[in-house]
Amino acid sequence: MKLLETPSMTRTSSLRGLAFLSAFALTLANAQAEIRETSVWWLPRNVNMFGHDVDFLFYIILFLTGVAFIGVFFAMILFLIKYRYRPGVAAIHTHGNNALEVVWTTIPAFIFLALAIYGNEQWSKMRRQTPPANALPVAVVGEQFGWNVRYPGPDGKLGKMVAAKISKENPFGIDVADPAGLDDFTTYNELVFPVGRPVRLYLGSKDVIHAFYVPEFRLYQDMVPGRVYDFVWLKAEATGNFQLACNQLCGQGHYKMFGKLSVVPELAYEAWAKSKTPPPVTMTGR
Amino acid sequence: MSTTTLNHSIESHGHEHAEVTGWRKYIWSLDHKIIGLQYLFTSLGFLFVGGGLALLLRWQLAYPSTQVMANGDVGNPLSLPFINPQFYNSLFTMHATVMVFLVVMPLLIGAFGNYLIPLKIGAGDMAFPLINELSYWVYVFSGVLLMGSFFVAGGAAAGGWTSYAPLSSVSAYNGTQIGQSLWCVGIFFNGLASIMGAFNYITTIVNMRAPGMGFFRMPLAVWSLFITAFLLLLAVPVLSAAAAMLFLDLNAGTSFFNPANGGQPLLWQHLFWFFGHPEVYIMILPAMGMVSDILSIFSRKPVFGYRAMVYAMVAIGFLGFIVWGHHMFVSGMNLVLSAAFGVSTMVIAVPSAIKTFNWLGTLWGGSIRFTTAMLNALAFVLMFVIGGLSGIFMASTPVDIFVHHTYFIVAHIHYVLFGGSIFGIFAGIYTWYPKMFGRMLDENLGKIHFGLTFAFYNLCFFPMHNVGLGGMMRRIADPTAYEHLRALQPINQFITIAAIGLGFSQFVFLWNFFRSLRHGKPAGKNPWNATTLEWTVASPPGHGNFEVTPRVYRGAYDYSVPGAPRDFIMQNEPEPSDSPQGKVAGRKSVTAG
Numbered sequence: 001m002k003l004l005e006t007p008s009m010t011r012t013s014s015l016r017g018l019a020f021l022s023a024f025a026l027t028l029a030n031a032q033a034e035i036r037e038t039s040v041w042w043l044p045r046n047v048n049m050f051g052h053d054v055d056f057l058f059y060i061i062l063f064l065t066g067v068a069f070i071g072v073f074f075a076m077i078l079f080l081i082k083y084r085y086r087p088g089v090a091a092i093h094t095h096g097n098n099a100l101e102v103v104w105t106t107i108p109a110f111i112f113l114a115l116a117i118y119g120n121e122q123w124s125k126m127r128r129q130t131p132p133a134n135a136l137p138v139a140v141v142g143e144q145f146g147w148n149v150r151y152p153g154p155d156g157k158l159g160k161m162v163a164a165k166i167s168k169e170n171p172f173g174i175d176v177a178d179p180a181g182l183d184d185f186t187t188y189n190e191l192v193f194p195v196g197r198p199v200r201l202y203l204g205s206k207d208v209i210h211a212f213y214v215p216e217f218r219l220y221q222d223m224v225p226g227r228v229y230d231f232v233w234l235k236a237e238a239t240g241n242f243q244l245a246c247n248q249l250c251g252q253g254h255y256k257m258f259g260k261l262s263v264v265p266e267l268a269y270e271a272w273a274k275s276k277t278p279p280p281v282t283m284t285g286r
Numbered sequence: 287m288s289t290t291t292l293n294h295s296i297e298s299h300g301h302e303h304a305e306v307t308g309w310r311k312y313i314w315s316l317d318h319k320i321i322g323l324q325y326l327f328t329s330l331g332f333l334f335v336g337g338g339l340a341l342l343l344r345w346q347l348a349y350p351s352t353q354v355m356a357n358g359d360v361g362n363p364l365s366l367p368f369i370n371p372q373f374y375n376s377l378f379t380m381h382a383t384v385m386v387f388l389v390v391m392p393l394l395i396g397a398f399g400n401y402l403i404p405l406k407i408g409a410g411d412m413a414f415p416l417i418n419e420l421s422y423w424v425y426v427f428s429g430v431l432l433m434g435s436f437f438v439a440g441g442a443a444a445g446g447w448t449s450y451a452p453l454s455s456v457s458a459y460n461g462t463q464i465g466q467s468l469w470c471v472g473i474f475f476n477g478l479a480s481i482m483g484a485f486n487y488i489t490t491i492v493n494m495r496a497p498g499m500g501f502f503r504m505p506l507a508v509w510s511l512f513i514t515a516f517l518l519l520l521a522v523p524v525l526s527a528a529a530a531m532l533f534l535d536l537n538a539g540t541s542f543f544n545p546a547n548g549g550q551p552l553l554w555q556h557l558f559w560f561f562g563h564p565e566v567y568i569m570i571l572p573a574m575g576m577v578s579d580i581l582s583i584f585s586r587k588p589v590f591g592y593r594a595m596v597y598a599m600v601a602i603g604f605l606g607f608i609v610w611g612h613h614m615f616v617s618g619m620n621l622v623l624s625a626a627f628g629v630s631t632m633v634i635a636v637p638s639a640i641k642t643f644n645w646l647g648t649l650w651g652g653s654i655r656f657t658t659a660m661l662n663a664l665a666f667v668l669m670f671v672i673g674g675l676s677g678i679f680m681a682s683t684p685v686d687i688f689v690h691h692t693y694f695i696v697a698h699i700h701y702v703l704f705g706g707s708i709f710g711i712f713a714g715i716y717t718w719y720p721k722m723f724g725r726m727l728d729e730n731l732g733k734i735h736f737g738l739t740f741a742f743y744n745l746c747f748f749p750m751h752n753v754g755l756g757g758m759m760r761r762i763a764d765p766t767a768y769e770h771l772r773a774l775q776p777i778n779q780f781i782t783i784a785a786i787g788l789g790f791s792q793f794v795f796l797w798n799f800f801r802s803l804r805h806g807k808p809a810g811k812n813p814w815n816a817t818t819l820e821w822t823v824a825s826p827p828g829h830g831n832f833e834v835t836p837r838v839y840r841g842a843y844d845y846s847v848p849g850a851p852r853d854f855i856m857q858n859e860p861e862p863s864d865s866p867q868g869k870v871a872g873r874k875s876v877t878a879g
Binding site for chain 2: 062073076083086092112215243252
């Protein structure tokens with residue numbers, strides 16, 4: 001980050017107070033430029049097929065809540081001005097109005113229910129849709145503090161994962177009897193997805209709860225140890241480099257449990273996969 | 287003040303214990319008012335502890351000690367080197383634990399609940415004074431355990447205030463065996479204190495209301511504490527049990543939550559959130575009740591839709607128990623279950639909306655006085671609306687998936703808990719301080735305090751929405767470790783500076799609070815021209831509260847009644863029997879009595 005490398009803030013600076021003030025000034029000055037480049041004030045760009053629905057729903061809720069807030073805010077300001085204390089003007093003695101109560105109970109109730117139903121429909125659409133047959137299966141198993149990743153070899157099939165078999169020696173819980181796993185290859189903290197091709201994730205954890213989180217994919221899934229999550233899938237619509245982050249507190253190294261995630265053209269993916277020679281024993285993670 | 291000649295048997299309840307005087311009264315007194323003040327001072331003290339923890343963790347986020355600089359040095363030149371990642375995790379864990387269990391709950395329920403309930407219902411004391419005092423000391427004990435955990439080997443608990451297992455339940459994973467165990471014990475005893483308080487409040491309100499004080503004549507502050515007490519009684523034991531199980535997992539080799547030995551990590555989440563969501567309402571309902579009363583006092587108007595307000599709170603209390611699953615959408619929940627929790631979560635927004643509209647209705651047509659108490663109450667309404675509306679995003683599962691563990695949710699909870707509860711608490715303190723200490727707080731200092739707090743509060747917490755939408759996770763010790771978050775660093779530094787301003791603004795409050803104890807204007811019995819029973823007695827009220835048990839003739843909100851000589855009529859003022867209104871209300875009082 002540029003700001004943190006400015007000369008006024010080197011270790012030798014004895015005037016900490018001054019450094020602090022200049023840091024604050026730079027903070028404000030730099031904020032504008034950097035933010036416009038990366039749009040961090042707002043949702044990052046979306047590269048996942050499912051992300052559009054998430055964003056659409058987000059904007060619907062933003063619109064509704066925005067209207068509600070502006071309404072309440074201006075009503076309050078209006079009342080505060082109009083009904084401020086003035087000598088000789090008494091308050092209106094009223095205990096309420098039942099018709100109004102019915103109105104402002106039913107209208108929000110309908111809006112909230114509609115939102116609940118619509119949101120739930122979107123959610124089950126994302127979760128129920130079975131991944132297409134050509135989906136690339138990728139297993140990701142979290143551990144304190146890193147990501148074990150396992151890709152299928154030339155046969156396109158991952159070895160069978162069994163949650164109960166996940167252990168230190170066998171991070172993926174691979175069933176040794178399953179021949180599909182023999183040509184699998186593994187990486188650590190490194191994921192590569194082909195663009196435009198569905199990817200089906202098999203998520204698990206070796207120790208504590210981790211979470212698979214990539215903001216640009218609008219994707220978050222807890223990985224509770226003792227189970228394998230096989231329903232999450234995605235389809236990247238653009239190439240680029242992203243960061244996979246653990247987003248469930250997992251211990252003192254939690255803050256640096258991240259991995260590289262690149263989305264590349266299909267051919268580049270094939271080349272990358274080929275370059276990863278399968279290890280002789282496929283049970284180990286690294 | 288005008289009391290009736292009717293002498294009622296209720297008197298036998300209150301005065302059983304003798305008055306304790308001098309310094310000893312702050313240890314042994316069974317008087318609900320002293321216990322209320324003990325809770326007030328202790329939890330305000332913890333407010334500064336919790337705030338200090340918050341500033342330390344904000345400092346680490348702005349100037350991380352773990353940051354690798356361009357020249358290869360580790361640590362930002364402005365960083366505090368003693369904040370390592372593990373200590374950072376302890377900081378946010380204990381910040382939340384302190385604020386929830388040692389500040390907001392004891393302030394709202396311990397301080398205001400104790401002080402106001404007997405005075406407002408016309409009782410001499412709580413039903414069980416000894417248990418009341420015991421509850422305070424058990425609360426202090428829980429605070430000592432939690433604070434002490436900073437000084438044990440490994441440091442304080444570092445698994446988040448939610449303490450998700452198996453991180454929290456296996457010391458090899460968390461590295462804080464003793465700290466986490468002390469956390470369990472502290473939470474267990476804290477829960478015990480809450481349970482003792484809860485059944486005391488319920489018994490007091492059910493049995494000890496003054497004659498004429500029907501349930502639907504109680505001020506909303508009392509209603510809110512009544513409902514809160516039920517929530518405490520039903521929710522807190524679950525947390526205590528869960529904390530005991532976690533303690534056993536850590537120390538006795540059981541395996542409730544560790545899947546490696548056949549345990550179930552999601553069991554912890556279910557138990558925790560079965561407590562945790564009602565807890566959210568436990569921490570906001572009493573503030574809602576107090577704010578309703580304060581808006582009415584300073585608008586010189588009855589609360590708009592009193593019964594709707596009561597029913598809305600009852601609805602919140604009931605629905606609060608069937609929404610806990612929305613905290614677990616991200617755990618890979620069954621679709622039917624997530625649909626049910628999604629709907630119930632949206633439904634619980636309805637009573638909150640009803641309350642907001644009724645608050646606006648109370649302001650409408652009023653004669654509004656902008657006292658410091660009123661300003662804080664208005665801020666409560668506005669900030670609660672923001673916090674409530676940002677909750678809608680989390681109620682919708684697909685959006686929740688994206689924002690769930692980001693700073694968006696940190697902004698949300700602080701808009702509810704600081705913007706809501708803390709502003710409500712300030713409104714309560716500015717309103718009832720004259721009753722508690724017999725002197726007024728300084729209004730000018732109060733308004734400076736309010737203005738600074740309101741401004742810095744919003745500068746601090748609003749940008750967190752944006753940081754969260756930008757993808758910044760909560761609970762990470764160093765955001766600069768992530769390439770995609772580095773561009774956020776200027777905002778993080780800005781938030782930290784605003785947080786420091788927010789913290790220092792509170793010294794204006796402290797100064798005002800302690801200065802006014804001696805130098806404030808004498809308050810008199812009823813400085814705000816309010817109607818409820820606590821304003822009929824001296825400030826501060828004497829031991830036993832009421833010399834003669836008051837008789838109640840009307841509801842709590844007779845402000846600006848047409849034809850009345852003043853713009854308020856006290857609850858214990860009989861109706862003049864010849865006025866038409868008097869006849870109606872008089873008939874009601876017979877049935878209510």
